[in-house]
Every structure is written in structure tokens, then in C-alpha cells.
């Protein structure tokens with residue numbers, strides 16, 4: 001199942017910066033009317049604006065963007081290889097719909113950002129990678145004619161959780177299976193065709209396009225000094241379709257989620273963290289807790305361990321099975337969590353899961369096992385009362401209908 005998110009207006013919190021108003025896709029004339037034309041930039045000027053803005057990546061790791069831009073440009077100069085830039089719109093995370101929504105409503109903002117990143121790094125090739133039908137994006141590229149310094153190629157990646165991992169993406173662009181590879185050297189040194197490659201989430205690039213137009217101070221006028229700017233979030237709340245909103249960093253979570261009817265909140269998506277609702281009520285949106293931009297408020301009548309078990313099964317099935325942690329560790333943890341999710345004798349299963357989590361962490365070629373372990377550990381802590389009840393043969397949940405979206409396998 002793919003999440004079909006509605007784009008909800010967010011005037012309550014701030015005027016949306018990234019999403020076209022009214023939920024209507026912006027063609028190029030409308031885009032220029034709204035934001036103004038994009039002028040050409042000297043790479044140093046753009047790097048400085050990116051650094052001063054404090055823009056961080058929106059693909060999960062919140063890495064400062066200017067550092068990646070600078071290191072790809074530098075690797076290009078050092079190796080004599082012309083860099084490649086890739087806009088990552090894969091969004092293999094089943095609970096996330098923010099990148100698809102952004103690409104549907106404001107494709108030119110992403111394409112502007114990609115072209116700016118190409119200018120800043122001196123790239124010779126630019127790709128926009130997406131999971132879904134790319135027809136409207138090809139039309140958007142065609143609409144731009146020869147405005148861009150280098151042409152953008154739109155490519156489709158397989159619908160898989162791992163496809164958007166940066167090395168899987170560069171493998172795919174090289175005609176190989178879209179699977180992660182060992183990160184040494186990293187793709188910013190050797191990526192597509194062995195050239196230094198910048199892989200950047202589409203939302204990050206869209207923010208860059210606005211920073212180039214309006215400056216770092218404007219970008220910082222939303223958010224907090226430590227987490228400046230706004231961010232797209234996919235919200236899952238009981239009784240509503242998932243929806244995508246744009247909110248400033250620093251906004252209290254209770255402004256976005258109905259925490260009074262919630263037992264726990266999943267922050268950051270399936271590589272993220274479960275937090276008890278009472279604790280979530282004290283938190284604000286930060287780059288650190290938002291991961292891939294997913295927030296899910298688990299209804300109080302559902303079973304947290306059962307939800308986690310369904311997600312873990314998906315994560316284990318989605319792993320490429322290339323490395324030990326994914327080959328044996330994740331399936332074992334997922335199967336054990338299935339036992340924990342059902343009321344009945346648990347034996348040493350909880351301790352086993354904790355031990356196995358420690359054994360897989362940091363041992364994969366990519367961060368898939370680490371992200372999965374983060375989810376497991378937070379579930380063991382947040383749902384400790386539910387797991388105790390299960391061990392005594394009870395479950396407090398009254399509704400076993402699945403809440404979090406997990407594709408059928």
C-alpha cells in the first residue's frame with residue numbers, strides 16, 4: 001500500500017513556503033509569478049548563503065547541506081572528475097508522502113534547487129530520481145526549455161525501502177540493481193560513473209531554491225536559532241487520511257497531533273523512535289527528532305507492539321540480505337517481535353531481542369540495520385507496560401486494525 005496524503009493548508013502555523021497554495025500544481029509561469037525568477041549565482045556566493053542559512057538535509061540524517069556541496073565541489077577539483085548531482089525523490093518510506101506531494105505541487109522549486117546545486121558543484125549531469133510515474137516531472141523539465149545550465153534527466157527507481165539510500169541510487173543510475181554498497185569511498189567521492197556525486201533530498205533542494213532567492217536571513221525567520229527554517233511532515237492521526245503539512249521547527253508537537261487520544265508517537269518514520277504521548281507533549285519539532293519527516297500518533301486503543309511487529313517484518317523483508325545483520329539478524333528480531341506482539345508466554349524473548357539488536361548495530365554496509373534497531377529499542381522502552389501485560393496473557397488494545405501503512409508483501 002502506498003500512502004495517499006492530502007495536502008492540508010497550514011495557515012495556523014505559518015504561510016507555506018514550499019507547497020503551492022490551494023493544492024494546485026504550479027506550472028513554470030505560475031512558479032515564477034509566485035517566487036520570482038531564478039538568477040545565476042557564483043558558486044561561492046551560493047555556498048555562503050547555504051552555510052549561513054543553516055539548511056540541513058531533509059532525507060533523514062539532517063546533515064548540513066553546505067558541507068556536502070563544498071565537499072563534492074572539492075572532490076571534483078581534486079580528482080579532475082566532473083561531479084554529478086542527484087535529487088532524491090525516491091521516498092521508499094511507506095509512511096512518508098511529503099516528497100511526492102512536493103514534487104506534485106511545486107516541481108519547479110525542486111528543479112531550481114537541483115540546477116543551483118549543479119552550479120555550486122560544477123556538475124555535468126543532473127538526475128531527478130522518483131519512484132512513481134514520472135510523466136508530470138518530464139513535462140516540467142520540458143517546460144523549462146533551455147533555461148537550465150545542464151539538462152535534468154528524470155529516472156524511476158524500483159519501489160523499495162532501500163532504493164533511496166544514496167549508494168543504492170547511484171548504483172541504479174549506473175545500470176546496476178538499486179542496492180546499497182559499502183560506503184567506502186562515499187558517493188560524494190565516488191558515485192555515478194565513479195564521479196563525485198551529490199545526493200540530496202528533493203525537499204532540501206527546494207529550500208535551497210528559496211534561500212538563493214530570498215537569502216539566509218529570510219530562511220532563518222522561521223524556526224529556531226538551532227533548527228532554522230520550516231519542514232514538511234507527513235502526519236498520521238486517528239480517523240483521518242495521512243496529510244502533509246509544512247511547519248516551522250520549534251513548533252510544539254501537540255499543535256500537530258491529538259496527543260490526548262494517543263498512547264505513543266512515532267517520530268521520524270520506520271527508522272525512527274517511539275515516544276510515550278506524555279513525553280511527546282513536552283517536545284517541539286527538531287531536525288534531530290523528525291528524521292524523514294513522519295509523525296504518527298498511535299490511537300490509545302491500538303497495540304503498539306503489534307504495530308511495531310508489522311513494521312519490523314516489512315523492514316526485514318525489504319533488506320537486501322547482502323550483509324550479515326540483514327541476512328539473519330533483522331528476520332530473527334522481526335520474528336521475535338511477532339511473539340512479543342501476541343499475549344502469551346514470552347520466555348526470554350525480550351532479552352533476546354535486546355541482545356540481537358546490539359549485535360546487528362553498526363555492522364551493515366548501510367544504515368538500514370541501525371535505523372531498524374532504533375525503532376526496536378524505542379518500542380521495548382515505550383511499550384514496556386504493554387509487553388508486561390502480554391507476558392501475563394492480556395492485551396489492553398481493543399482495536400487490532402492496522403494503523404501504520406505497511407505495503408503488502
Ligand SMILES: Cc1cc2nc3c(=O)[nH]c(=O)nc-3n(C[C@H](O)[C@H](O)[C@H](O)COP(=O)(O)O)c2cc1C
Nearest residue numbers: 057058059088090091092164165166200201204367
Ligand atoms: C535504508 C535507507 C533508505 C533511504 N531512503 C531515502 C529516501 O527514500 N529519500 C531520501 O531522500 N533519502 C533516503 N535515505 C537517505 C539517503 O541515503 C541520503 O542520506 C539523502 O538522500 C541525502 O539527502 P539530504 O542530505 O538532503 O537529506 C535513505 C537512507 C537509508 C539508510
Ligand code: SF4
Nearest residue numbers: 320322323326364366
Ligand atoms: S546492511 Fe542490509 S540493507 Fe544495508 S546493504 Fe547490507 S544487507 Fe543491504
